[in-house]
Amino acid sequence: MAKKPENKNYKVIAENRRARYDYAIEEDIEVGIVLTGSEVKSLRTGQSNIADSYAEVAETELWLTNAYIAPYHQAMFPHEERRRRKLLASRREIARLWNATQRQGMTLVPLVMYFNDRGMVKLKIATAKGKKTQDKRATEAKRDWNRQKQRLLKEL
Numbered sequence: 001m002a003k004k005p006e007n008k009n010y011k012v013i014a015e016n017r018r019a020r021y022d023y024a025i026e027e028d029i030e031v032g033i034v035l036t037g038s039e040v041k042s043l044r045t046g047q048s049n050i051a052d053s054y055a056e057v058a059e060t061e062l063w064l065t066n067a068y069i070a071p072y073h074q075a076m077f078p079h080e081e082r083r084r085r086k087l088l089a090s091r092r093e094i095a096r097l098w099n100a101t102q103r104q105g106m107t108l109v110p111l112v113m114y115f116n117d118r119g120m121v122k123l124k125i126a127t128a129k130g131k132k133t134q135d136k137r138a139t140e141a142k143r144d145w146n147r148q149k150q151r152l153l154k155e156l
Contacts, residue, residue: 013113013121014048021136023109023128026100032088033064033113033123038075043121045070048113055087055108055125057098062087064110064123087123100127 019025035043042048047070055064064085071078089097100106111124131139 009115009117009119011115013043013046013115014050015112016050016053016110018051019109019111019126019128021139022131023107023126024131024135025109025111026106026127026129028111028124028126029089029093029097030122030124031062031093033121034086034088035069035121036077036079038072038077038079039069040121041075042070042072042079043113043115045072050110050113050123053110055110057094057101057108060091060094062089062094062097062108067110067113087125097127105129 049068053064053067055062057063064087066082067085068082069079071081097108101108106127106129109126109128111126113121113123116122
């Protein structure tokens with residue numbers, strides 16, 4: 001069987017690792033993001049953070065709020081670091097996300113921002129439900145048990 005060629009342009013820019021700990025992820029979708037030129041240049045240097053950000057549906061549009069993209073110092077027209085950025089998705093997906101957030105009590109959490117194989121900036125967002133403290137403890141205990149199990153199997 002032929003080996004699939006590796007995407008040389010795929011590069012993770014920022015990842016929200018805490019999201020999987022704090023939220024129970026239901027499903028995720030890939031969306032585009034509207035950026036200025038200085039923001040893209042700054043992302044190419046890898047200076048961003050999406051850990052404190054969230055997505056929201058407002059007036060049939062999808063927005064990313066509180067995502068940090070460092071200023072690009074060589075830019076003629078610099079950008080704001082934490083401005084609201086429009087996300088690109090189909091009307092059907094936006095309507096589905098709105099239904100999930102309004103009726104089912106879920107939130108939209110950004111998971112990872114990356115350059116896809118064509119060099120475009122994409123964002124993976126997920127519909128998620130917040131975990132309670134006991135759920136977080138159970139997840140942590142399960143993870144610890146799996147690590148311990150792997151160590152035991154490795155010794156055999």
